[in-house]
Amino acid sequence: MIHVERLTKYFGDYPAVRDVSFDVARGRIVGFLGPNGAGKSTTMRILAGYITATSGRATIDGKDVFWEPIEARRRIGYLPENCPLYPEMRVEEYLRFRAGLKGLSRAEQRKRIDYVVSRCWLGDVRRQLVGTLSKGYRQRVGLADALLANPPVLILDEPTAGLDPAQIRETRKLIKELGDTHTMLLSTHILHEVEMTCDSVILIHQGRVATQGSLDDVRKENEGKSLEDVFVSVTGAVD
């Protein structure tokens, strides 16, 4: 579903992503791991079409993100880091605007908005201004936006950052449920979360893929160490 081949991105002289290749099969939930500044967000931004790669290629459901950007973007629900929203709009207003932007017809808009509102538990804040929402609710609005056009692929950049434990649990449950119908690439720092929700992991360090495979494979490869130990040994942090 997501196919990435020798992706490289330079910011000036600095290589943020170097020669990254991976595949995500249909219906899988893949955890995208790595320390801060490893190139997770950059890779996701390239996939979502916000920036272009210096070299290499990426396709979403067979559509190249560079050559067929509109078709590729139609197949992606993208939740950027920190979930930026327009604070002056109401939740429903915002979702209607986003649905229009994604080319949904009036009837579809109504149906999909009702669906995502109930799916992301936004029923009681439908008429509230986005600017007055708590962090958890904002994250849900972003997630609802990503789900609006019912895209086959979801790319979520740190969907649980800054949430309280109860909200993290809720979001995790939602992600798990969405995994039945969507292919998902989600980045996070919380290793525990990956172990609970993801089928496989891609560990990226200094712009390169350090290790990838299903959770069991990664553990086996590293002689049964926990994911945390693998992460620490790969990134070379000191205990």
Next chain:
Amino acid sequence: MRETFSLIRREFTAYFLSPIAYVVLLFFLAITGYLFFLTVNGLTQSGPRGIEFPFEILLGSPYFWVVFVCVAPALTMRLFAEERATGTLEVLMTSPIRDWQVVLAKFIACFFFYLLLWLPTLAYLPVLLDLHVTWDLSAWSASAIVCVAGLAAIVVGLFGLIFGMNGMLGFFLMLAGAVAAGLGGWAQHTRDGAHLIQVNAGIYAWPVVTSYIGVILAGAMFLSLGLFVSSLVRSQLVAFLIALLVSLLFVVAGFWQPDLDTGGLPYRILYFVSVPLHFSHDFTRGVLDSRHIVLYVSATFLFLFLTVRSLESRRWK
């Protein structure tokens, strides 16, 4: 199409959710109102102190240009800079919408708001033009009915769009209404003996028409300039100040009036870009000089094109 409409709608309504729009409206109304007052004074005076053309003072006064030159940057400063600062640009640019659609939608939204700014000045026209309206309610003919029905369709379409009617339906209703009103009105005007409504202007109206044409086109140029500057920077304040500075180049020349030979090349260059001079020499006097129109329209397209490029370049950085 739907994507662009959706974005235009958001950008346009966003003006009414921020205080900037109301501040701009207030200042604009205050200055045009004051200049209208001066115009009325001038109209009632005879001799050299009186005025010749209805918009002579309104569009010729330095006060007006001081406000005008701030209006466009104030309307455009947030369009891209704010999205960049808050990060919503990322959400917008990863939607299935092309760069030029984003630029066009934002431009149309601020242009509509700019037209809205000028709407209240229509209220001055009955006085400025010495309009007399006579009604003849016995003159109902087929063409009159078509015309009135067309106008009604426009109003219905407009309200429908505001209150969430199907975009296409509303659009076509307004389009059909405009065509019907135009054809019906034209038939009524040329064929029928008696007219349902007759408007007579005591003062020659053409200079007012050309003034509005000039104001609309010049506004488009300043707005696209502001849009371009906004796409370059991250801070709204910086966007405002830079756009203001560049706009001043087009305005100051009209008031600086250096001691130049009016036949020489330097003056002609100065005159070519000096928007207030275009108004005081041509537009307010009922002259449509193609040089000015070419400048405004081509500059608008140039700045819109540059905005698209500047958005695109961000992907490469």
